[in-house]
Amino acid sequence: DFNNNSNSSLNYAIENNLVSMISDSQRIRKGDYIIFYLQQNRAKKVYEGKFYGIFKAKDNHSFLDNNDKNQFLKxxxxxxxxxxTMIEPYKVYPIGVTEWEALDEIKYxxxxxxxxxxxxxxKLRANRGNTMITIYESERLIKLIKDKNNSKTLNCNSLTFDTDxxxxxxxxxxYNYTGRKENVNxxxxxINKFSQGKSFEPHLQAYIVQNIGIKTHNNLDNLLVNNYDIEWIGNEVYCGVGMQKIDIMLSLIKEDERIIEPIELKSVCATPDIIFQIQRYIDWxxxxxxxxxxxxxxxxIISKKISNKQSSNYTQLINNLKNLNSKNNILPLKYIEFDINNNNINFQQIIY
Structure with a gap:
């Protein structure tokens, strides 16, 4: 009930979970490869999970068809x-690669x-439907699927799944899609949560992954993308068995140059200890x-604007950022602050 709406009747935990799903759906870009996962279900004689592909996204982003009696195919x-998400066949192989072959087998x-x-x-978390994988991981998984099928694809545009x-x-x-296509906003x-002083990091993540790189927020593009092309977008990127997650990660490319940007989001002002999390991301x-x-x-780092630039918190934060840059072989960390005025969110890079 909060899409394109400032209010919600949902419990905050339920809302945040739905917003996280929105983030997963809004990072999708036209041309992205899509691989399906068939979950293990012994009752239906699916004795191990399998990966099938390859399809492509037809458009940027997913859309909504709300859960009511009019929902398409409910x-x-x-x-x-x-x-x-509207998809189309790309190189579709009939046979799936088992979870064991993809995740456990290590002979190569x-x-x-x-x-x-x-x-x-x-798999360790077991609660995420739409999961991004890195470009390298997709290349490896696609190679496994291709080899399993001896490179033989299905040459048709209408497909179904034989459960037997x-x-x-x-x-x-x-088949044509005749359901609703409600855009996400x-x-x-x-803005409402910001004005009430409530946490909104999941909402900020959803907003950024939806708008980055598609010329709907030039301010954001100039700060994060500049003159590069985005070759990959990740959100909630797991970076360890302790389930640490990078809020957003962008892979940028220009000719033979690549930059990987791990982005830490804060709906509050950044504090000096934020560098410990950033260091973990760099190491991973x-x-x-x-x-x-x-x-x-x-x-x-993208965080709420610190109004008092003379405060000890700000001074220590900047010192810590400089130390982080000096002790790692990285491009200088970008520190970006945001503020909300006149129902718009504005981002500004702080030069330190």
């Missing part, structure tokens, strides 16, 4: 699917950083990400 599916693994950690972390064979097969029928709710990226996709690391 009765036929006997479940609600609120977040919808030379180093731990080559394992599909995004999916392993997801557990294979994707051709389908002569043609989280900003009114974000250096060990698990960089070996598979060589990039420069440029951490980013």
């Amino acid at each position: 009765q036929q599916l006997n479940k609600s699917l609120t977040f919808r 693994i030379q180093s731990p950083n080559q394992m599909l950690w995004s999916l392993i972390y997801r 064979k557990q294979e994707i097969i051709a389908d002569n029928a043609k 989280i900003l009114p709710r974000l 990226i250096e060990q698990y990400y960089i070996p598979n996709r060589i990039s420069d690391i440029q951490p980013v």
Whole structure:
């Protein structure tokens, strides 16, 4: 009830969970590869999870079809699917790769950083539907699917799933989506929570991943993307079995130059101890990400504006940022503050 609306009747925990799902859906960009996961279900003779693909997103972002009696295919599916994404076949292979083959088998693994950690972390949490994986991980998973099928794809645009064979097969029928397509607008709710002094980090994350790189918020693009292209967007990126998560991570590219930006979000003012979290992100990226996709690391902090730049908190924060830069082989950390005026959120980089 909070989409395009400043108020909500939902419990804050339920709202935040839904907003996290919105973030997952709004990071999708046209042309993104999509791989399906068939969950283990022994009652239906699905004895192990499997990965199937490859499809592509037809448009930027998912849209909403709210959970009511008019929701498209709700009765036929006997479940609600609120977040919808238009997809199309790309290179679709009929046979899926098992979870064991993708996540556990290590005979072709030379180093731990080559394992599909995004999916392993997801398995440990077991509560996330739409999970991004890194470009390297997608290349590896797609290669496994391709090899499992001896490179043979299905040459058709209408497809279905044979539950007995557990294979994707051709389908002569043609189906059109005739449900609702409600666009997501989280900003009114974000502004309301800001004005009431309530936490809104999930809402800020959803707003940024929805708008970054598509020329709907030039201020944000100039600060985070500049003259680079975005080749990958991640949110809630797991970076350790302790389930630490990078709020947003961007991979930027220009010719043969790459920058990876781990972004820490705060709906409150940044404090000096924020650098401990940033250091953990740097350490993880250096060990698990960089070996598979060589990039420069440029951490980013986005937090509420500190009005008193003479305060001891601000002085210590800036000193800590400088120390972080000097002790790591990284591009200088970007410190960005935001403020909300006239129902708009404005971002400004602080040069320190």
